[in-house]
Amino acid sequence: MxxxxxxxxxxxxxxxxxxxxxxxxxxxxxxxxxxxxxQAAGTRWALVVDMRKLTDKVAARCIEACHTLHNVPNYLEPPDPKLALSEDLKNRWQIKWIWTDVYEHAFVGFEQDHQWEKLQGMNFLLLCNHCDNPPCVRVCPTQATYRRPDGIVMMDMHRCIGCRFCMAGCPYAARSFNWRDPRPYIPKINPDYPTREIGVVEKCLLCEERLAQGQQPACVEASGGALIFGNLNEENSPVRAALRAHYTIRRKPYLGTNPQVYYIV
Amino acid sequence: MLEYAFVGTRRYYTLLAVLATLAAVGFLVYLKQLSFGLGITGMSRDVSWGFYIAQFTYLVGVAASAVMVVLPYYLHDYKAFGRVTILGEFLAVAAVTMCLLFIIVDLGRPDRLFNLIKYPTPNSVLFWDMIVLNGYLFLNIICGWLVLEAERNQVPPPKWLKPLILLSIPWAPSIHTVTAFLYAGLPGRGYWLTAIMAPRFLSSAFASGPALLILLALLVRRFTQFDPGREQIQTLAKIVTYAILVNVFFFFCELFTVFYSRIPEHMDHFYYLFYGLQGKGWLVPWMWFSIVGMCIAALLMVSPKIRQNETTLALTCGLIIITTYIDKGLGLISGGFVPNPLHQVNEYMPTVPEILITLGVWATGFLILTILYKVAVSVKEEIRA
Structure with missing residues (x-):
């Protein structure tokens, strides 16, 4: 017809x-x-972790820099000993923007019975992968979490209703929830960055506030060269150079989320 | 018609008082949760949904199962069910109300609830769940109430109601399908990433919902002048039989795919639930009771003798309600979150405040159910007299 x-x-x-x-x-x-x-001509931020340079000490410095800057509460060692928590609660309430875990946990399914011995118990630095195809953004019912054109997976903590669908969606456990008021557990409040309220989800935002001022993310700055940050769309950027020169791996690439944190092992 | 809710026996008022007290206790604990945060529950970074969402999931099934009395009556003109459709519809109203309450008590920021409407987001399954659940609640209140009112006035129900009743039929499976899609589309959760989740949800719903309806019908017969009818109960029993058999079949389909393929990300959750993982597994006895009990119940229901004897029928229905509840209400959520995406085992156990809030919501639901059933039964008694 x-x-x-x-x-x-x-x-x-x-x-x-x-x-x-x-x-x-x-x-x-x-x-x-x-x-x-x-919009490919624009910016697409990415991060390369050079595990040859990332000692446990460097990793601790990166975590410290991030968590101090962003007012992340410390439930493991509270600033006031009176606030000390049971092991169970420490584990349950912990908030992690950037943290370390061993190879077997960071790269589930990659482990072999006989493998490069250095991998055994090697601590990897883990954070939000700022996926190209983020499941957390897909499931959020209020667009409180969304993907910026430059690739940063953002969080609007004033819009979040605390349904925690994003936490179920994230295959990297990169999201944390405020099970209680975090403020008493912040060692020293940074007045230049907001603290969070009860009942919202938070995570690494790739230091978007620092990027806006032309600075590198805090973890990158503190890493002494172990973390390489830059624009994937720029051919001569340090990340592109690192990815050209080395074999890199990513966490759970088979899920199709296209994670943008790469590891040189 | 609502006036029937205010005249009742002493037993009726006692029941209302008990339920209201439980609801009030739950509400007080909820106030505590509002001020402290969800930290008073057993949920964690790794198991970020718990008891509340599990009850929600189970009750969506109970609500959806009302279609099992509505469909035969309206589509197949199975007259006998005319007596019980109202019981199914009012059960659905109470169940959906509980679902909505469980979603609200699970929110970290209930004060921002209306962001769901202010920023509608069609790519989120939760957005669709909100639409189908509220729609289903509305349909069942309207259809149930108006048909009952017409029955009381001995006139046919308004003509414009028919399309709404017909709409409620496909709407019922949709609520449970959408609820299954909340879980079944998440890439990193092997336990939930299965196409058979929605069918399994529906089969367990169509077994447990009508089983609950049978128990309620038996209670109504025992404590009121209204008899929902032996034939009606027997037909419901047949529905339960088919549904529970299909549910067991679907479970074994799932087991085959998971264990024959031997993909660890799918298997490990079953190992955790049925054997324990890394030395942890408090759910193991519960899960075995659930699946073994469900298989036994399915076999018992096949036997006409057991099904036709109302005492053994009631006991078997009770077993079906408990086993499907453990499967969905305990196993489904915990099993999906343990082990976590980093393959660590951090278990979840509900806390006392969490259980009190849960009981409060159930009590609120049963308060609504009692009042609605009281109205329905009074109308039926009046017509008979």
């Missing part, structure tokens, strides 16, 4: 909203990805 252009446009207009919604459910992120491709 055929359909002319005019009718097609009318139909398309009618389907407009529902069509976009259906598309979102079946091919989540595709619309955004297509838009992002056209």
């Amino acid at each position: 055929g359909i002319n252009r005019r009718d097609f446009l009318k139909l398309a207009g009618l389907l407009g909203l529902g069509g976009k919604a259906a598309f979102e459910l079946v091919l989540p992120g595709e619309v955004e990805a297509a838009v992002a491709k056209t």
Whole structure:
């Protein structure tokens, strides 16, 4: 029977909203990805962790720099000994923006019965992977977490309703929830950065506040060269150079999230 | 019609008082949760959903199962169910109300609840869940109430109601399908990443919901002048039988895929639930009781003798309710979160305040159910008299 252009446009207009919604459910992120491709000329931040240089001491410095700057509460060693928690509560309430864990946990499924002996118990620095196709953004019912055009997976802690769907969605355990008021557990409050309230989710935001002022993320600055940060879309950026020159691995790449934290082992 | 809710026996008022007290206790503990945060529960960084979301999931199933009395009556003109459709619909109203309350008590920031509407987000399954649950609540209140009112006035129900009743039929499985999709689309959670989750949800719902309805019908017969009817109960029993058999079958389909493929990310959750992992596994006896009990109940229901004797039927229905509840209410959420994405085992156990809040929500639901059933039963008694 055929359909002319005019009718097609009318139909398309009618389907407009529902069509976009259906598309979102079946091919989540595709619309955004297509838009992002056209903006490829812009910035796409990424991080390379050079495990040859990352000693436990360096890693501790990175964590310290990040957590102090961003008012992350310390439930393991509270500033006031009277606030000390049971082992169970420490474990349950812990907030991690950047942390370390052994190879077997960081790269589940990669372990071999016989492997390079240095890998045994090697502590990897872990943080939000700022995925290209982030499941946390896909599941958030209020767009409190969203992906910026430069690749940063952001959190609006004033919009978050605390449903924790993003925590179920994240395959890297990169998100933490404020099970209680975190403020008494912040060793020294940094007045230049907001503290959080009860009942919202938080995570690494790749120091977007520092990037806005032309500075590197705090962990990168504290790492003494073990962390390499830069723009993937720029051919001569340090991250591109590192990725060209070395074999790198990523956490759970087979899930299709396209994580943007790379590891030189 | 609501006036029927205010005249009752002493037993009716005692029941209301007990339920109201439990609801009030739950509410007081909830105030504590509001001021301290969800830290008063057993949930954690690794198991970030717990008892509340589990109850929610189970009750969506109970709500959806109302379709098992509505569909035969309206689509197949199975007249006998005319007596019990109202019981199914009012059970759905109470169950969906509990679902919505469980979502609210689980939120970290309930004061921002309306952000769900202010920033509608179609790519989130939770957005669709909100729509289908509220829609289903609305449909069941309208359809149940107006049909009952028409019955009381001995007139046919308004014509415009028919499309709404028909709409409620496909709407029922949709609420449980969407609820399954909350879990079944998450990339890093091997226990939930299965296409059979929505079918399994529906089969367990269509077993446990009608089983609960059978128990409620038996209670109504015992304590009121209204008899929902032996034939009605027997037909419901057949529905329960088919559904529980399908549910057991689906469970073994899942087991086959997971264990024959031997992909650790899918297997480890089953190991945790049924054998324990890294020396931890408090759910192990519960899970074995659940699956063995469910298989036994399915076999018992197949036997006509057991099904036709209302005492053994009631006991078997009780077993089905408990075993499907353990499967969905305890195993599903914990099993999905343990081990965590880094393959660590951090177990979850609900705390006392968490259980009190949960009881409070159940009590609120049963308070609504009692009042609605009282109205329905009074109307039926009046018609008979």
